[in-house]
Amino acid sequence: MSDKQIEIKNVTFSYGDGEEKRNVLENFSLDIERGSFTVILGHNGSGKSTVAKLMNGLYKPSGESGKVLVDGIDTRGSEHEIEIRRKVGMVFQNPDNQLVASVVEEDVAFGPENLGLKREEIRARVDEALKAVGMFEFRKSTPHHLSGGQKQRVAIAGVIVMRPECLILDEPTAMLDPKGRAEVMDIITRFNRENGMTVVLITHFMEEAEPADRVLLLNDGEIISDGKPKEIFSDIETLKKAGLDVPQTTELLFELKQNGMDIDTDAISVEETAARITAALHLEEK
Amino acid sequence: MKKVLKDITFGQYVESNSFIHRLDPRTKILLTILGIVFLFLADSNNLFSLLVCIVQVAIIIAFSRVPLRMYLKNIKAILPIIVLTTIINLFYGSGEVLLSFWRVTITTGGVNRAVYMAVRVILLILLSSVLTYTTTPNDITDAIESLLSFLRIFGLRTAVHMLAMMMTIALRFIPTLVEETEKIINAQKARGADLESGKLFQRIRALIPILIPLLISSVRRAYELAEAMECRCYNGGVGRVRMKELKYGLRDITAAAVMLIFCGGVIAVNILL
Amino acid sequence: MSSILEVKNLCFSYDPNNKDGKYAVHDVSFSVEKGDIIGIIGHTGSGKSTLVQHLNGLLKPTSGEVLLNGKNIWDEPKKIKDVRFKVGLVFQYPEYQLFEETVFEDISFGPKNMGLSGEELTARVNEICEVVGIKKEYYEKSPFDLSGGEKRRVAIAGVMAMRPEVLILDEPIAGLDPKGRRDTVSMIKQYRKAYGATVIIISHNMEDMALLADKLLVMNKGSIEMFDTVYNVFSKYDRLKEIGLAVPAAAEVLRRINEKNSSIRTDIFTTKAAAEYLCAYAAGEKGA
Known part of the structure; x- marks a missing residue:
């Protein structure tokens, strides 16, 4: 088996027809390693959602050229659709519009029910998935009474219950408050670290890229940088050019550097930022 | 608005763990239909058959452990309809003339008919209230799906x-x-x-x-x-298995048996008395 | 009296009979001076949104009162609509309330409800678009063809077009990209400058609060926890943490440095000011 979970090869994708036709992606290529945590950063309209939807075959490459392989299976053929969806789970931005049933556990059961698994198996998987996202005690609740973060956790449970190898999340925290964002980020990171799940997180919050192994910066359908989080973060000009939100911590370091201070700008967390400044100002042990 | 919201989410469901709450929702739907049919089979010239129906509904209500005021609330809501049907029925029917004015006459038969009609409508409301008070909208949905599943022999699987x-x-x-x-x-x-x-x-x-x-x-x-x-791998419901399984139990058989005895009672009273 | 808005002992319960004695907003009193920018911060469910819906009469207090220019807004319940023109409220994600065929028509909706028509109406829309920088070539576009940030600004302009004395915005920059955020913030500033309006903003973003607001109102569990200058509120670091709120990241960083070296100030709350301070500090060290 190859160590590539997903391969996008020379794909072009366009919306509309004729005059209205607009290429979102042109000759786009990207490999996702099995077990990796990849963050795709980009502003609204950078093409990042399109990339996500290509990865589980929800969108197919336009035209004849280019292909997307999931575990070596071409997403173009419809005969493998279910198999691909089972391997690559997808979580969207608005938790409200992903939940089907009005009881939490029945919603989580939706996927395995579609797969036609045995009843006992479904039950066991649903309980396991709900425990994994910390929502087991809410299994009899109605989604309508949950907070945004809790709803998104249920949506994640509804996807991991199919035991995918890869989890794609398309701006899962965009509609949540700070508490909900932290809960969801914690769960995503845990799935990658503890269960070895391949994670592709699409976001425009730069700080969410911190736990990633690899960060891709997307602008107008093109990858403009690709590297480890620290490498990407230290190049603030490029980040800003891509229309991204730079965290205040990084912004502070950037301002200091622009004012002539000799300082590294690759930190995101408060601790690291403080440490960089302490070092630059030689404040240690005074 | 908040109230509307609550009503839609939970229907009129009243939380409890009574015998009736625990019945299979399919049993409840079928028995409610059966009960309503027999309300109208009860002979309207026979006081006893109506009494059998009243006793039956009273027992069901007692077993539902839903506060009586909840049922009264539902009756109050349709009180205008009850009053209207009663008044209309009052003017029809034959028998001894009790009152006559202008072009209207009220007869013993009319009074009889009016009272029977009012009692029937009230019992009908009570019976269907038992169903909605003891069953969540979710369970009702599942039960309808299950009850209609026989339609698949007519090739209507997708429709169901x-x-x-x-x-x-x-x-x-x-x-x-x-x-x-x-x-x-x-x-x-x-x-x-x-x-x-x-x-x-x-x-x-x-x-x-x-x-x-x-x-x-x-x-x-x-x-x-x-x-x-x-x-989430939805493909129109082909090969779909539901996690929640509806199962008939001893409880359902007991309930059905009791219901049938009462229905038998109605028929017996209709014929014998 | 110079208070434009005064809230006195406001209590509100969603249950009109209030059987369980629970209040969404409990015994809230504060007053807002004309021209102030007030930031409201607090957890989801702390009662912020419920509170602001009282200020324009969308909700009626269970007890207590709201005074606008010294007059109880519920004195004449039939004229509550006039209060809504004086106190403009922009809800969260206001772009979802757009409904007209063109940008111009949508911005006209509020002024039309005020009874404006014809040239007066056109003049009003032109004026507000000029103030907040919506170009004329947008007038005939469908609001649904605009980008997310543009939609948001058209929706906000729709409330501004009523020219309210008090403008309240619930999370006006949530979900926008940096450009959309900058544009929206500058439009709010322009409106305030042009009309001397009072502005109340609800936000999760402490940095923006530090930049924009004069005073902060901190809500916790339906009551006012603090109502003070930005400086004083953010100085109560421990209490803010206790109720689950953050201080701006720059202040947080300074605190960490201060733990290592206590000569570093911790009372600077914007990134720019912190950078200036640290540079000056470095220069001072060198000079010494």
């Missing part, structure tokens, strides 16, 4: 599945949409929209700023939900 899926999604999204409507109404009111006054035509026009945003957002929701369902 679609009906059930639609009911499920409706139950899930109605509270969301009610809340959204409330938000849009408030937002347009904050822009000075007047929804309360004016003539009918003006009022209908005033709904446009609410209906259009609601429509747009519903279409967007539907589209996103469809994508999410597709990602």
Whole structure:
């Protein structure tokens, strides 16, 4: 088996027809390693959602050229659709519009029910998935009474219950408050670290890229940088050019550097930022 | 608005763990239908058959452990209809003339008929209230899907599945949409929209700023939900297995037996007395 | 009296009979001076949104009162609509309330409800678009063809077009990209400058609060926890943490440095000011 979970090869994708036709992606290529945590950063309209939807075959490459392989299976053929969806789970931005049933556990059961698994198996998987996202005690609740973060956790449970190898999340925290964002980020990171799940997180919050192994910066359908989080973060000009939100911590370091201070700008967390400044100002042990 | 929301989410469900609550929802639906049919089979010239029905409904209500005032509330809600049917029935029928004025005559037969009709309507309301008070909308949906599943022998499998899926999604999204409507109404009111006054035509026009945003957002929701369902391996319900299994138990047999005894009682009283 | 808005002992319960004695907003009193920018911060469910819906009469207090220019807004319940023109409220994600065929028509909705028509109406829309920088070539576009940030600004302009004395915005920049955020913030500033309006903003973003607001009102569990200058509120670091709120990241960083070296100030709350301070500090060290 190859160590590539997903391969996008020379794909072009366009919306509309004729005059209205607009290429979102042109000759786009990207490999996702099995077990990796990849963050795709980009502003609204950078093409990042399109990339996500290509990865589980929800969108197919336009035209004849280019292909997307999931575990070596071409997403173009419809005969493998279910198999691909089972391997690559997808979580969207608005938790409200992903939940089907009005009881939490029945919603989580939706996927395995579609797969036609045995009843006992479904039950066991649903309980396991709900425990994994910390929502087991809410299994009899109605989604309508949950907070945004809790709803998104249920949506994640509804996807991991199919035991995918890869989890794609398309701006899962965009509609949540700070508490909900932290809960969801914690769960995503845990799935990658503890269960070895391949994670592709699409976001425009730069700080969410911190736990990633690899960060891709997307602008107008093109990858403009690709590297480890620290490498990407230290190049603030490029980040800003891509229309991204730079965290205040990084912004502070950037301002200091622009004012002539000799300082590294690759930190995101408060601790690291403080440490960089302490070092630059030689404040240690005074 | 909050109340509307609550009513839709839970229907009229009253939390309890009574014998009736624990019955299979399919049993409850079937027995409710049976009960209603027999209400109308009971001979309207026979006091005893009506008494059998009253006793039957009284026992069911007692076993439902739902506070009596909840049932009274439902009767109160349709009181105008009861009064109207009673009055109309009063003027029909034959028998000894009790009262006669202008062109109207009231006879013993009319009084008889009016009382029977009123009692029947009340019992009908009580019986269906038992169903809605003791069964969640979710369970009712599942039961309907299961009860209609025999239609698949006529090649209607997809139709039954679609009906059930639609009911499920409706139950899930109605509270969301009610809340959204409330938000849009408030937002347009904050822009000075007047929804309360004016003539009918003006009022209908005033709904446009609410209906259009609601429509747009519903279409967007539907589209996103469809994508999410597709990602969760939904393929139109082919080979779908439900996690929740409805199972008939001893309880259901007991309930059915008791119901049948009463129905037998109605027939017996009809014939014998 | 110079208070434009005064809230006195406001209590509100969603249950009109209030059987369980629970209040969404409990015994809230504060007053807002004309021209102030007030930031409201607090957890989801702390009662912020419920509170602001009282200020324009969308909700009626269970007890207590709201005074606008010294007059109880519920004195004449039939004229509550006029209060809504004086106190403009922009809800969260206001772009979802757009409904007209063109940008111009949508911005006209509020002024039309005020009774403006014809040239007066056109003049009003032109004026507000000029103030907040919506170009004329947008007038005939469908609001649904605009980008997310543009939609948001058209929706906000729709409330501004009523020219409210008090403008309240619930999370006006949530979900926008940096450009959309900058544009929206500058439009709010322009409106305030042009009309001397009072502005109340609800936000989760402490940095923006530090930049924009004069005073902060901190809500916790339906009551006012603090109502003070930005400086004083953010100085109560421990209490803010206790109720689950953050201080701006720059202040947080300074605190960490201060733990290592206590000569570093911790009372600077914007990134720019912190950078200036640290540079000056470095220069001072060198000079010494």
